[in-house]
Amino acid sequence: MVHLDVLVIGGGTAGEYAAGYSMGDGRSVGLAERTAVGGSCIFNACIPTKALVHAARTYRKLKHADFYGLPTVTEAAQYHRVKAFKDGIVERIATGRDKRWVNRGVQVFKGVARFQSAREVVVGDDAIHAEKILITTGSSPAAPPIPGLATTGFITNIEAMELGQLPERVVIIGGGAVGVEFSQILSTFGAEVHIVEMMDHLLAAEDMDVSSAIEESLGEDGIAVHTSVKVNEVKTSVSGKVVSVETAYGKKKDLECDEILVATGRKPNIEDLDLAAAGVEFTRRGITVDASLQTSVPHIWAAGDVTGAHLFTYVAGEQGKTAALNATTGATTELDYRVLPRSTFCTPEVASVGLTDKQAMEDGHKVKVGRFNYADLTRSIVTGESTGFIKVVVDEETGRLLGGHIVGSEASTMIHEVAVAMATGATASQVGNMLHSYPTLSEGVRYACQAAA
Secondary structure: OEEEEEEEEOOOHHHHHHHHHHOOOOOOEEEEEOOOOOHHHHHOOHHHHHHHHHHHHHHHHHHOHHHHOOOOOOOOOOHHHHHHHHHHHHHHHHOOHHHHHHHOOOEEEEOOEEEOOOOEEEEOOEEEEEEEEEEOOOEEEOOOOOOOHHHHOOEOHHHHOOOOOOOOEEEEEOOOHHHHHHHHHHHHOOOEEEEEOOOOOOOOOOOHHHHHHHHHHHHHOOOEEEOOEEEEEEEEEOOEEEEEEEEOOOOEEEEEEOEEEEOOOEEEOOOOOOHHHHOOOEEOOEEOOOOOOEOOOOOEEEOHHHHOOOOOHHHHHHHHHHHHHHHHHOOOOOOOOOOOOEEEOOOOOEEEEEOOHHHHHHOOOOEEEEEEEHHHOHHHHHHOOOOOEEEEEEEOOOOEEEEEEEEOOOHHHHHHHHHHHHHHOOEHHHHHHOOOOOOOOOHHHHHHHHHHO
16 A cells, blocks of 8 residues: 555646645655556647647748748648648647656556545555545536437547547537637548537637637638538438538438547546545536545545536646645635636637626626727738727726737637736726837737727
């Protein structure tokens, strides 16, 4: 039996943060991981996806280099080389993570972790007794119960990362961030893509103006967008696979393809843990925690995707840190999620923080909206990236920013100016009066705030 002060179950982003912040004061710390330390973000989500997005974006620019007076690329991309680039990025970031933790004094246990009791966990051949336990096992892609889907076969983002050659025709089920990003990756490198979404617009959590802009952009790229549709069944055909859909008005259509990519959400990785043996409460969405990330068992905490809320890598890291500090110091620190920026790395990029104008009005605010288009920014005119807009939502009475929504180049970077303004209580007038370097895209935030002040 191995005795530890702290055992972290799961070596993804939340787990690595938890392990790091559990160290100190002579505490013995263990980290259990069934595969390689690093988690989904490194191996099949954030890092490899953004590598492919960047490659696709660069290829698109090369094909339109005549805008800059440069020769255009006419040669078709060899996707296996793009995959090799992606693999190299992942290897560079992932290599040696296990060893680095061991060198720092953390005991790394390889295998599936399963509770035997509230303080005892078995990982492979190791039985571990821990005074404090942090569960950070993350999440996995979830597939909807569509008739015929399982028997016909499909891929998720995990398998999509390993494709050495792209299918000629792909149907993507799910119009969230994963579905939208992959639709452009696959389309840019030559696949015919249909994207199917049951909601009435893609990126359903976003402002309607944002969703409409992205749908228009995807359409211009040749991606067929189907919204407000239900997938009735999936089946095989002589030429491949068929996704049968039905619109809200009852119109039915068969979409033929060579591969189906399911991007409909995620599920918590709790099946193998035997949480009942530890007395830890959970639901279908994930492990139940209070605001300090403590579970129903006083000496057990949970952080990251396994809790079922705010499924972002940067949130997982902050939760892992907070849970570890609460567990080891007796604190009950709570995180504030009111200012939580998010980004979708399509082209043009999408980034948002806070409320939409509709949400703000539903919350009882009198709202002013300021907007500025990329096409009117000098920097966008110079770079040729003139698609998009900056939109801010402002409380009319106080002038404070309630939300920001950006579609366009570097939106994922620019949204943080709005987030900082919200976090510090700055008004639209204050942001609008602040001098911005010229020519920059960030001027658009200033001008949008001026329009709402």
